Amino acid sequence: MWPGDVVRVGAVGLRTRPMRAFLSALGIAIGIAAMVAVVGVSSSSRADLDRALAALGTNLLTVSPGSTLTGEKAxxxxxxxxxxxxxxxxxxxxxxxxxxxxxxxxxxxxxxxxxxxxxxxxxxxxxxxxxxxxxxxxxxxxxxxxxxxxxxxxxxxxxxxxxxxxxxxxxxxxxxxxxxxxxxxxxxxxxxxxxxxxxxxxxxxxxxxxxxxxxxxxxxxxxxxxxxxxxxxxxxxxxxxAPNEVEVSRPSDALAARKAAGEAFTGLLLGLGAVALLVGGVGVANTMVISVLERRSEIGLRRSLGATRGQVRTQFLAESLLLSALGGVGGAVIGALVTSIYALYQGWPVVIPAWAVAGGVAATLVIGAMAGLYPAVRASRLSPTEALATT
Incomplete structure (x- = not known):
């Protein structure tokens, strides 16, 4: 089939069951929105910190008394x-x-x-x-x-x-x-x-x-x-x-430590976003499995009219990818909006890394392909007589 035909055939299942498709795409969208928002808010915060450092300078050093050999304050x-x-x-x-x-x-x-x-x-x-x-x-x-x-x-x-x-x-x-x-x-x-x-x-x-x-x-x-x-x-x-009784510190190091802590926190939240994305992928897989079971007669009719196993497999895999893509694009838009609103509220520059958006959408396609692979293979293996016998 031509690519346009693949998309049209794959979209049939989404149009006939819109609420189920919406809920499955929503699971994917939540995971992607969380990941994009976490990366965007963290990047905006770091951009504001870098802007403050650029304005104040990183050449400030401080000297303060340390402790004596006996442990007393110097x-x-x-x-x-x-x-x-x-x-x-x-x-x-x-x-x-x-x-x-x-x-x-x-x-x-x-x-x-x-x-x-x-x-x-x-x-x-x-x-x-x-x-x-x-x-x-x-x-x-x-x-x-x-x-x-x-x-x-x-x-x-x-x-x-x-x-x-x-x-x-x-x-x-x-x-x-x-x-x-x-x-x-x-x-x-x-x-x-x-x-x-x-x-x-x-x-x-x-x-x-x-x-x-x-x-x-x-x-x-x-x-x-x-x-x-x-x-x-x-x-x-x-x-x-007594030079050993003097402490020399650098306040910008403290800001760098805060930045590193923020990156660690970002990693934690990204992990939570990945879990949400995985849950969304499970939802897509569940939707596709149910779709195969409900559409056995449709699969049998298509096979009887000459559709090959590869064409049936492509149809259900395309449906899974479309479902995931809808969730991925919607999640990326929601994550970008959340980042923009929060950054503007905090007075930060709005920074949404392109890699976060592209990576989020790419991740949804990978999740969609993995979630739809088993149902697609299962659908392609149904024989026409077995599928039509269930009608």
């Missing part, structure tokens, strides 16, 4: 920030210092234990430029406000304190003293510790909160080509007397 020297700044490829240096005893509260009536996980830090005025953070509201610390009781809150800290905007009439209690909230940071992907922080000027922290001046995290921006070389010497430069 301390960076007072001069560590200045010494790190003398490394030639480094172009930006800034620091924060943790204020251990300065708890942050919205009012003086809050119980001491209700800190909401907010930490207070002394911050340099050039910190925001070093970490690439943006302001959600208000202004950043400068040489003037850094000497007075003024604070800038991280995005999560502001939310937990119930503060929506900065202003001269908005105050929080830090270490028993009132500080005016002059600014609120937006989320800082490369410095997530600042999201739950209340930042005060370095001079104000030393004058009013008992800060000893030792930095707890130093942020550096280096030339892109020299990041690894700078990382190798940061520990010895920050604390020449």
């Amino acid at each position: 301390q960076l020297p007072l001069e560590s920030e200045a010494m790190v700044g003398r490394i030639a490829p480094i172009r930006d240096v800034s620091a924060i210092g943790l204020l251990d005893d300065a708890k942050v509260y919205r009012t003086g009536e809050m119980p001491e234990t209700e800190t909401k996980g907010i930490a207070a830090y002394a911050a340099r005025t050039d910190l925001r430029e070093a970490i690439g953070a943006e302001l959600r509201s208000g202004a950043w610390l400068n040489a003037a406000t850094g000497s007075f009781p003024a604070t800038v809150l991280g995005s999560a800290a502001a939310d937990r304190l119930g503060i929506g905007h900065a202003g001269p009439d908005v105050q929080v209690l830090i270490g028993g003293r009132w500080f005016t909230v002059i600014g609120i940071l937006d989320r800082a992907p490369l410095a997530p510790e600042l999201d739950t922080a209340a930042l005060v000027g370095w001079p104000a922290a030393q004058a009013g909160l008992g800060f000893d001046g030792h930095p707890t995290t130093i942020y550096t921006r280096s030339q892109d080509a020299s990041v690894e070389d700078v990382r190798d010497v940061l520990g010895a430069t920050a604390n020449p007397e």
Whole structure:
């Protein structure tokens, strides 16, 4: 038979039993939609992460104190920030210092234990430029406000304190003293510790909160080509007397780890989608077997009129492939729509890999061929007399 004839003959069974065909195709469509949506949402998320990294840069390195040989918390020297700044490829240096005893509260009536996980830090005025953070509201610390009781809150800290905007009439209690909230940071992907922080000027922290001046995290921006070389010497430069007590980390590595975790999660969901696809294939096989049993008289009549076994086998195999193709195309469209809607809702770029769509449709054809092979062979083996005897 010509290809057009094969398609027309294969479509007869679908047209005569539309509800059964729809339900069988739906099983395939669910599996393909799940696979396309998982790959699309994951790809869109990674594209948004890559876009953020491209905007913020991956050349940010951090230095923090590690542990001493006795297991106690180490301390960076007072001069560590200045010494790190003398490394030639480094172009930006800034620091924060943790204020251990300065708890942050919205009012003086809050119980001491209700800190909401907010930490207070002394911050340099050039910190925001070093970490690439943006302001959600208000202004950043400068040489003037850094000497007075003024604070800038991280995005999560502001939310937990119930503060929506900065202003001269908005105050929080830090270490028993009132500080005016002059600014609120937006989320800082490369410095997530600042999201739950209340930042005060370095001079104000030393004058009013008992800060000893030792930095707890130093942020550096280096030339892109020299990041690894700078990382190798940061520990010895920050604390020449005890370089083993210094931890050098790279926030972009944490983002890479998150990306790897997202890929592992994607693999898990793809496995679930494959199971759904397999279930859909079983549904197609079941439909085709039932179709062969119900159409024995039709098969016998066709054989009596001269149809060969190969033509009968082709007819039922074509019907199975058409059924699977309908489910595959429908599932790909549904998966693409789900990806687009979710990505736009999250503010991500919409990325639907072509290989995911093509692979999904190809997988349905393979599943359809495997599911329809046995019923097609069974139909072709029916003798005309045996098939007509069942009518």
